[in-house]
Amino acid sequence: MVGPQYDLLANPLGAVRLTFERAMAAGIAAGPYSASDGKDWGAVPLFQDFLFDHSRLSQVPILNHETVKWIGANTLVRYRGMVQDMLGNEFYVGAHKVGSVWKTNKFSDHSQFPMDSSCESRVWERRLLYCVPVPGLNSWAEPTWDGLQAHRPVDFTSPQRDKRPRMDIEEEASGDGSSEHSPSLKKMREDGHPSTSSQCQDSMTVESCHQPTMLADTERDSLPCLVKIYDSPESDLQLNNVFEFIGVLTFDSDIPADKNARDDFSSSLCDEELVRLPPSKVPRLHCIIHRKLELPDFLCRSPVIEPNHHFVKHIREALLKHLTTIFGNDGVVAHFVLLHLLSKVHARLDNMAVGKFSLNLTGLSKESVSVFGSQLSIALKNLLPLTNFIPLTVGYLNRASLAPKKDYQLNRLIPGVLQLAEGSHLIIDETQLEAGTLNSVGVENASLLKDLMEFQKVKYDFQYYSMEMAADIKLLILSEGKSNILPADIIVPFQPSSVSSLEVVDAESLDAWRWYLANVRSLEHTIQPEMQKVVENDLVAARQTDRTLGSQEFSRWLTMARLISASFGETSLSLEHWQMAKELERLRKERLG
Amino acid sequence: MASDSSPAPTNGPSSPDDQASSPIGNTYSSPTASGRNSRRRRRSITPSATPPAHSRFAASSESTPIPNTNPSRSGSTARRGRHPPVSTPSSDGGPVSSEAGGDYMDEGSVPTFVWGTNISVEDVKGAIQMFLRHFREDDSSSASAVFEEGKYMKAVHKVLEVEGESLDVDAHDVFGYDSDLYTKMVRYPLEVLAIFDIVLMDIVSVINPLFDKHVRVRIFNLRTSTTMRNLNPSDIEKMISLKGMIIRCSSIIPEIREAVFRCLVCGYYSEPVAVDRGRITEPTTCLKAECMAKNSMTLVHNRCRFLDKQIVRLQETPDEIPEGGTPHTVSLLMHDKLVDTVRPGDRVEVTGIYRAMSVRVGPTQRTVKSIFKTYIDCLHVRKVDKSRMMTEDPMEVDAGSRKTEEDAPFDESKIEELKELSKQPDIYDRLTRSLAPNIWELDDVKRGLLCQLFGGNAVNLPSGANFRGDINILLVGDPGTSKSQLLQYIHKLSPRGIYTSGRGSSAVGLTAYVSKDPETGETVLESGALVLSDKGICCIDEFDKMSENARSMLHEVMEQQTVSVAKAGIIASLNARTSVLACANPIGSRYNPRLSVIDNIHLPPTLLSRFDLIYLILDKPDEQTDRHLAKHIVALHFENPESAVHDVLDLATLTAYISYARKYIHPKLSDEAAEELTRGYVEMRRRGNFPGSSKKVITATPRQIESLIRLSEALARIRFSEWVEKPDVVEAFRLLEVAMQQSATDHSTGTIDMDLITTGVSASERMRRENLVTATRNIIMEKMQLQGPSMRLLELLEELKKQSPGNEVHLHDLRTAVASLATEGFVVVHGDSVKRV
Numbered sequence A: 001m002v003g004p005q006y007d008l009l010a011n012p013l014g015a016v017r018l019t020f021e022r023a024m025a026a027g028i029a030a031g032p033y034s035a036s037d038g039k040d041w042g043a044v045p046l047f048q049d050f051l052f053d054h055s056r057l058s059q060v061p062i063l064n065h066e067t068v069k070w071i072g073a074n075t076l077v078r079y080r081g082m083v084q085d086m087l088g089n090e091f092y093v094g095a096h097k098v099g100s101v102w103k104t105n106k107f108s109d110h111s112q113f114p115m116d117s118s119c120e121s122r123v124w125e126r127r128l129l130y131c132v133p134v135p136g137l138n139s140w141a142e143p144t145w146d147g148l149q150a151h152r153p154v155d156f157t158s159p160q161r162d163k164r165p166r167m168d169i170e171e172e173a174s175g176d177g178s179s180e181h182s183p184s185l186k187k188m189r190e191d192g193h194p195s196t197s198s199q200c201q202d203s204m205t206v207e208s209c210h211q212p213t214m215l216a217d218t219e220r221d222s223l224p225c226l227v228k229i230y231d232s233p234e235s236d237l238q239l240n241n242v243f244e245f246i247g248v249l250t251f252d253s254d255i256p257a258d259k260n261a262r263d264d265f266s267s268s269l270c271d272e273e274l275v276r277l278p279p280s281k282v283p284r285l286h287c288i289i290h291r292k293l294e295l296p297d298f299l300c301r302s303p304v305i306e307p308n309h310h311f312v313k314h315i316r317e318a319l320l321k322h323l324t325t326i327f328g329n330d331g332v333v334a335h336f337v338l339l340h341l342l343s344k345v346h347a348r349l350d351n352m353a354v355g356k357f358s359l360n361l362t363g364l365s366k367e368s369v370s371v372f373g374s375q376l377s378i379a380l381k382n383l384l385p386l387t388n389f390i391p392l393t394v395g396y397l398n399r400a401s402l403a404p405k406k407d408y409q410l411n412r413l414i415p416g417v418l419q420l421a422e423g424s425h426l427i428i429d430e431t432q433l434e435a436g437t438l439n440s441v442g443v444e445n446a447s448l449l450k451d452l453m454e455f456q457k458v459k460y461d462f463q464y465y466s467m468e469m470a471a472d473i474k475l476l477i478l479s480e481g482k483s484n485i486l487p488a489d490i491i492v493p494f495q496p497s498s499v500s501s502l503e504v505v506d507a508e509s510l511d512a513w514r515w516y517l518a519n520v521r522s523l524e525h526t527i528q529p530e531m532q533k534v535v536e537n538d539l540v541a542a543r544q545t546d547r548t549l550g551s552q553e554f555s556r557w558l559t560m561a562r563l564i565s566a567s568f569g570e571t572s573l574s575l576e577h578w579q580m581a582k583e584l585e586r587l588r589k590e591r592l593g
Numbered sequence B: 001m002a003s004d005s006s007p008a009p010t011n012g013p014s015s016p017d018d019q020a021s022s023p024i025g026n027t028y029s030s031p032t033a034s035g036r037n038s039r040r041r042r043r044s045i046t047p048s049a050t051p052p053a054h055s056r057f058a059a060s061s062e063s064t065p066i067p068n069t070n071p072s073r074s075g076s077t078a079r080r081g082r083h084p085p086v087s088t089p090s091s092d093g094g095p096v097s098s099e100a101g102g103d104y105m106d107e108g109s110v111p112t113f114v115w116g117t118n119i120s121v122e123d124v125k126g127a128i129q130m131f132l133r134h135f136r137e138d139d140s141s142s143a144s145a146v147f148e149e150g151k152y153m154k155a156v157h158k159v160l161e162v163e164g165e166s167l168d169v170d171a172h173d174v175f176g177y178d179s180d181l182y183t184k185m186v187r188y189p190l191e192v193l194a195i196f197d198i199v200l201m202d203i204v205s206v207i208n209p210l211f212d213k214h215v216r217v218r219i220f221n222l223r224t225s226t227t228m229r230n231l232n233p234s235d236i237e238k239m240i241s242l243k244g245m246i247i248r249c250s251s252i253i254p255e256i257r258e259a260v261f262r263c264l265v266c267g268y269y270s271e272p273v274a275v276d277r278g279r280i281t282e283p284t285t286c287l288k289a290e291c292m293a294k295n296s297m298t299l300v301h302n303r304c305r306f307l308d309k310q311i312v313r314l315q316e317t318p319d320e321i322p323e324g325g326t327p328h329t330v331s332l333l334m335h336d337k338l339v340d341t342v343r344p345g346d347r348v349e350v351t352g353i354y355r356a357m358s359v360r361v362g363p364t365q366r367t368v369k370s371i372f373k374t375y376i377d378c379l380h381v382r383k384v385d386k387s388r389m390m391t392e393d394p395m396e397v398d399a400g401s402r403k404t405e406e407d408a409p410f411d412e413s414k415i416e417e418l419k420e421l422s423k424q425p426d427i428y429d430r431l432t433r434s435l436a437p438n439i440w441e442l443d444d445v446k447r448g449l450l451c452q453l454f455g456g457n458a459v460n461l462p463s464g465a466n467f468r469g470d471i472n473i474l475l476v477g478d479p480g481t482s483k484s485q486l487l488q489y490i491h492k493l494s495p496r497g498i499y500t501s502g503r504g505s506s507a508v509g510l511t512a513y514v515s516k517d518p519e520t521g522e523t524v525l526e527s528g529a530l531v532l533s534d535k536g537i538c539c540i541d542e543f544d545k546m547s548e549n550a551r552s553m554l555h556e557v558m559e560q561q562t563v564s565v566a567k568a569g570i571i572a573s574l575n576a577r578t579s580v581l582a583c584a585n586p587i588g589s590r591y592n593p594r595l596s597v598i599d600n601i602h603l604p605p606t607l608l609s610r611f612d613l614i615y616l617i618l619d620k621p622d623e624q625t626d627r628h629l630a631k632h633i634v635a636l637h638f639e640n641p642e643s644a645v646h647d648v649l650d651l652a653t654l655t656a657y658i659s660y661a662r663k664y665i666h667p668k669l670s671d672e673a674a675e676e677l678t679r680g681y682v683e684m685r686r687r688g689n690f691p692g693s694s695k696k697v698i699t700a701t702p703r704q705i706e707s708l709i710r711l712s713e714a715l716a717r718i719r720f721s722e723w724v725e726k727p728d729v730v731e732a733f734r735l736l737e738v739a740m741q742q743s744a745t746d747h748s749t750g751t752i753d754m755d756l757i758t759t760g761v762s763a764s765e766r767m768r769r770e771n772l773v774t775a776t777r778n779i780i781m782e783k784m785q786l787q788g789p790s791m792r793l794l795e796l797l798e799e800l801k802k803q804s805p806g807n808e809v810h811l812h813d814l815r816t817a818v819a820s821l822a823t824e825g826f827v828v829v830h831g832d833s834v835k836r837v
Helices: A012-026 A043-053 A148-157 A159-163 A169-173 A183-188 A202-208 A264-269 A309-326 A331-342 A366-383 A394-399 A440-455 A507-520 A529-545 A551-567 A575-592 B016-021 B032-039 B056-062 B073-082 B089-093 B121-134 B143-147 B151-161 B171-177 B179-187 B189-207 B400-405 B412-423 B427-434 B443-454 B483-493 B548-560 B597-601 B623-638 B651-664 B671-686 B702-718 B726-744 B754-758 B763-783 B793-803 B811-824
Strands: A076-098 A101-104 A121-132 A225-229 A242-250 A284-292 A347-349 A352-354 A359-362 A387-391 A405-407 A412-414 A425-429 A457-461 A466-470 A474-478 A490-493 B166-170 B216-220 B239-249 B253-259 B261-263 B297-299 B305-315 B329-335 B347-360 B368-383 B473-477 B498-501 B512-516 B523-527 B537-541 B562-567 B570-575 B579-584 B613-617 B827-830 B833-836
Touching (some): A012 A043, A012 A242, A076 A284, A076 A412, A366 A474, A366 A507, A394 A440, A440 A457, A490 A575, A529 A575, A551 A575, A551 B623, B121 B179, B121 B189, B166 B171, B239 B329, B239 B368, B427 B651, B443 B483, B483 B537, B651 B702, B702 B726, B811 B827
Parallel strands (some): A359 A474, A425 A474, B473 B613, B537 B579
Antiparallel strands (some): A076 A101, A076 A121, A076 B368, B562 B570
């Protein structure tokens, strides 16, 4: 193990290169020819071991708009983001020969040694993903880093940084990077590689980050990142998935810095997307390890709870009470909202998304929305990691770009409001909607929302054709009457009996609720044969008495039954919960009149 | 283009030194490092025991027993590292200049090899010469064909005649003639194509020594085509072919090939300076011995030679994108004639050489970045059919000219598979089962939909009359009978399917719309759903909710297959050769079996009669079906639904099957089938004649016979049969009858009555009404005087009931009867009072 020799945090590339050389020397790779595809030679397990087995993960700095200002290049960082666009593959010189020794360029932009055009080398391949911070991520769900407190003050006062001159391109390229570092970085590095490649270009970004001009699609305080993926199958990383990427941070430019000097040919062949993603604004991350994040992974402090039924039931009661308070003592609505929050698409068949449970709360006027709606959205923000809100007006529909759209000039997928991560929650406030004319954009947007409600799919506009992307978004519609524009699975008239101010929730129960909502929904669920019989008989009987009942209603009942059962932490449908589902449905029907 | 690597003959083709010395900055250079080491080839003299290459047979035999050669790429690299390139006599001798390959044998038995490979230049040259001179299209050539010129010799002559600049060579031909040459060409395109060009120029100069244009070879139709996703470093510098869609074209870039400089001091013109390493160095001093002025040379633009260049971006086609991915793109470099041959939105198949270019750190530095930009140097571009499911219009009779050059989108193995499938005896049932497998029952409806997907043959008579081949279907039924799901499913499956809801679509949305550009005032035709689904299926949900306007448009679409737009001074007739699949809900939420279809869905009979098949999907209270439904839904929620499907074709196969049939199968009526059709039709008509009664019920109309023909053609297509057989006709009759029985059965008599569809009134009903009119007339004659006092309708009703106690007479029936009397001028009606005149 080379582990102890290297500070994997401050000098990950040193470790990468050393393992490569050792692998080569040991003949494991048996010459570059067998390793010509650049498959891992043992560097990744080293990091895996270091981060997870020794649980050093929390020591890895998190890359965000704050920390990017002072995190050093070529250090190990963590970045959480959603794959917003894929920029294809990139070929690079993976290994080349210096003298008689093979060196690798994996996980870096530059060669650490000057590369002569005549030297032997191998071409490897990596994937480029454009990632953005997860849309709708609530502040409490952001990851924490142990070192945050310790490092920030030091680096901001570091006088050296601001004075550093811009690096000469020559110097940068020649890999003469072992020059000065900020003191903190020096301290962190126990043993630098003799000639680590350019580690200090970050100094450039300190200034440039403060420039007010930002990309149109990047907000001031969100940091997109160009992640370079090595050695993982394409199916692993899909659009809109959320990942935590751990890898080497670089600010290095893929394109010549001097624009005027580039000849026409290379500039027009150059992927323009890269031109528009200056490294100063979009840092590069050479991913060593990535892991997919599901909703439970957003909880920082997961309470140590044995998922026993009693405890789950206890949390459920408390949460239901909390929801009931928010909804002005309307218990039925609280029940439905709870089920709604636990829903997820668990299967797809043809066009059907089984398990979706969109909810339409009716009986809300403009006035009452300001009371209950805002309370609700605050409460949900506290409970769910990913929440979004759309105030639906004619103007909004006519103007907003809901669907992501491919811009062939930029060769980028321009994000739309509905490009959301799996498991996001979306409130659509329809009470503001007045009569008005929809233009073509509006009609398109309305049908997008409708498709999302009905099939949990979003059509991405690729100009010459459109592509449907599966989504799993929980939709809650607040409206005055039943919304026909947005046909929800369940319509519940909202009947509050009191208005209560927001109660203060202690952190402990909040944590428990978050844990509950994130985890319970992913429980497996089955049905016993005898229970199946009961349900079937009930359905047949119901249909015999009421011919208007169809597969949609039955589907809804079963979804409700499943969710009720899950809300108790059960994995198998019981008669009791089936009865509860029917009772809840009866109460709802009663309200609908 | 191989232009870069096939420099003018003066340099010697792909002269290795040229390659070797190519600098980093050379835009044409292969990826500096890797390309260099892994792919750079030089001709080196190898003391091999290879027999001298006399013929292509020698060439192919040579490929195996080469000494020192490790055919693998990496092997060659390894060797390269250790052995510096052996001296290459080729560079001075110009081995492949204009001599024939045979000359080399004279030099001794030392063949020249492409560096780092076992490819002998002479062998390749010989093979190419053989190919170009002797390849003939049909290998089963008769004796006479031997004396004819080969396919490509003819083509060369043609090129010379039109003074063309390129010769298209089908790679399949190369493979068929000499598979070894093909392999070499694909693996080492730069070198082999250069030799190809040389050989071609030799041939050209033999035919016409004065021909001065440079004719190039364009290879197309490679045996294997790759996908953009599968491109990887090992493809670099190989010949590849891939399909995609053009998304962006750059403007045309003139690229300098030769520059001429002039001295500002003495006016001396330099010799043309060729492009070297992607750039031209300006002479620092005047070359004239007497002048020698420093920094005096200036470029003379109009004496330089330029070449058109264009950079085009290709994006992979939607069907190649895996789930959860976004499309990949790749840059194409087009030269010369290829410039401006494609436009954004075109689907093309590109043949070219995959290349990678290193990125320099700075303009003046030799150091390169570790990243490559990749692009495809285009050799040939072929446009592919634009439609979404590759449905070349099966109905287009006059498409012959286009068809020849259009693609064969199915590869042979797939076709075999489909044909195998079509031979199965139960293919019809199997396809029916595969159609919307999670909607159970409704088998006959599914069969009808299947026929619609396959479609009949359209006939365009020279006289201008044409008969549509599209089958239109209407589904009427109770809510909750999965009509919409069927529609959605068909929409997904069908070529160019358009799904629209009657409620939301205006006439404009469904058809076409003329809009005016607010800025320029230009009028633009915007196609609506029906035009967009030309040659496809237009699925219209909630047909009954559609506005009158939109519906009236449908009349034209469904019979004439065109949409006429007359707005803003433009009268346009747009093709809308669409099958319409519509579904409608009955007026009173549930279907009333006592009323006719027309009364139930309130659609004008004229429109209704244009549907070939009308299915009633009624929800019969049946515990068995309910149980089935309940089971299905429970299973859907608690089991893994994906695993539940069995013995059905997957969607992709189904789509391929249908598009293949639509494209290639054009069944004709066999005599037997025609006879059966006539017999069956007469039979159907006869059923309306009840013996001993003058009552005439129309049980079939000429429209039905057209429908029957279409249906039987579709059924033959399902079997991939070129002939419509008798069983097809029988099944077509059955399908029609099933559909008509449901929708056109006169419930009072139990017979099929087409009048129900065509007029909305059954014959028996009409009879009843006529009787009523007669009775009313009699009563009025009896009870009322001419110009006498008027009578109230209710009184009349009383009288009628008195006269015929057995007959149930309703007030509104009477009202219609009186109204019809009024039109005869027999009575005058004022509100509720009737007055005889």
